[in-house]
Amino acid sequence: MQELIKIACAEIGVKEIPGQAHNARILQYASEAGFQDVKDDETAWCSIFLSWCCLKAGLKRSTKLNARSWLAVGTVTTQPEPGDIIVYWRKAIESWEGHVGIYVGTSSDGTRCYTLGGNQANMVSISGFDSSKVLGYRRLTTEKQFILPKPPLKKGNKGAAVVQLQDALKIAGFDAGTSDGFFGEKTAEALRMVQSQSGFLKIDGVYGAKTKDYLESLLQA
Numbered sequence: 001m002q003e004l005i006k007i008a009c010a011e012i013g014v015k016e017i018p019g020q021a022h023n024a025r026i027l028q029y030a031s032e033a034g035f036q037d038v039k040d041d042e043t044a045w046c047s048i049f050l051s052w053c054c055l056k057a058g059l060k061r062s063t064k065l066n067a068r069s070w071l072a073v074g075t076v077t078t079q080p081e082p083g084d085i086i087v088y089w090r091k092a093i094e095s096w097e098g099h100v101g102i103y104v105g106t107s108s109d110g111t112r113c114y115t116l117g118g119n120q121a122n123m124v125s126i127s128g129f130d131s132s133k134v135l136g137y138r139r140l141t142t143e144k145q146f147i148l149p150k151p152p153l154k155k156g157n158k159g160a161a162v163v164q165l166q167d168a169l170k171i172a173g174f175d176a177g178t179s180d181g182f183f184g185e186k187t188a189e190a191l192r193m194v195q196s197q198s199g200f201l202k203i204d205g206v207y208g209a210k211t212k213d214y215l216e217s218l219l220q221a
Contacts, residue, residue, distance in 0.1 A: 001083020001102075001140070004057045008102055008116050008124070011049070015123030016041040029118070034063050046100050049118025050085070053102070059140040067098035071136050079175060080137040086115055087135045099129070103137060141171050146219050153207040157183040165207055169194070172218045194218075 014025050022041040029045065029052040030038035038048065047067050054061035062069040070087050077084060086103040089095065101117025104126060112128035120127040148168055149161035162183045169176040169190045177186035188205030195201035198214045 001057075001081070004053055004059060004083050004102060004140075005104070005116065007056045008049075008053045011053075011118075011124045012116075012126070013124065014118075026118075033061075035065065038065075044119055046117050046119040049124065050100055050102070054140065058143050060143055061140075066096065067100035068096065068135065070100045070138060074138040074140040075171060075173060077137050077139045077170070081178060085138040085140060086113060087138070088129055088133045089135050090133070093133075093135075098135065106131065139170060146171065148212050148216055148219075149207075151208050151212050153183055155183050155185070155188050155205065162187070166190075168215060168219060172215060 011025075014023065016026065017023050022039075026041040026045060027039070030036075030048050033048055033052040033055055035048050035051075038045070044065065044067075047062060047065050047069065050070070051061045051063060060073055062073050067087060070085050074085065080086065080103045082104050084103045086101055088099045090097040090099055099117070099119075101115035101120070103113065104116050105114045106112065107114070107128065111131055113131045113134060114126055114128050116126045118124045146168060149164045153161060153165055158181055160181065163179050163181045165183075166176040166179040166181075166187055169187070170179070172194070174190040174193050175186070176190040177184075191207055191211060192203050192205045194215055195203045195205075195211060201210055201214060
C-alpha cells in the first residue's frame with residue numbers, strides 16, 4: 001500500500017478556501033473520482049479524497065460520500081499496517097457520521113491513531129485521532145486480478161516476489177506480518193495455515209505450485 005501513501009502524501013497541504021471561493025484541486029478530486037454533484041469544497045470530502053487516491057493507485061474504493069461506506073470495501077484486519085484504511089465514528093457511534101483516512105501508525109500509549117487523509121482541519125494532513133473512536137480497519141485489494149509470484153519460495157528467501165506473496169496472504173486473510181520482503185517464520189506460519197485449511201496440501205510452510213494454486217483460488221473466491 002506504499003503507492004497509496006505516496007499519492008496521498010503528495011497532496012498534503014491542499015486545503016479549503018474560506019468564503020465563496022473553492023479550491024479547484026479539491027473539486028478535481030471529486031470530479032475525477034466520480035462525485036459529479038459536488039461543486040464546492042465545503043462538502044465533507046474525506047471519502048472523496050480517499051476515493052480519488054485509491055483510483056490513482058488502482059485499488060478498490062467506495063464511491064459514496066459517507067465515510068462509513070468504507071467498512072464494506074476490502075477485507076477486515078485487526079492488525080493494521082501503514083496504508084490500510086481506518087474508519088472512525090463522529091458525534092455518536094450509533095450515528096451515520098464518521099471520518100475515513102489512511103492509517104499510518106499509533107502513538108506509543110495507544111491512545112491516538114495517526115491518519116493521512118482529506119478534510120482534516122479542512123485540509124489534507126497527517127493528524128492524530130482518538131483510538132477509542134475507531135470503527136474498523138480495512139485492507140484494500142487491487143482492481144486488477146492479483147498475480148501470484150512464481151514458486152517455489154521458502155524460508156530465507158528475500159525480494160519482491162516475497163513481498164508479493166506476503167501481500168497476497170494478508171489479502172486472503174492470513175497474517176504474514178509486515179510485507180518486508182523477507183521470508184521468515186511469520187510468512188511460513190501463514191502458509192502452514194493456508195495448507196492446513198485446504199485439507200489436502202502438505203503442511204510444510206513452503207510456497208510450492210500446489211499451494212500457489214490453492215491460494216489463487218482463495219483470492220478469486
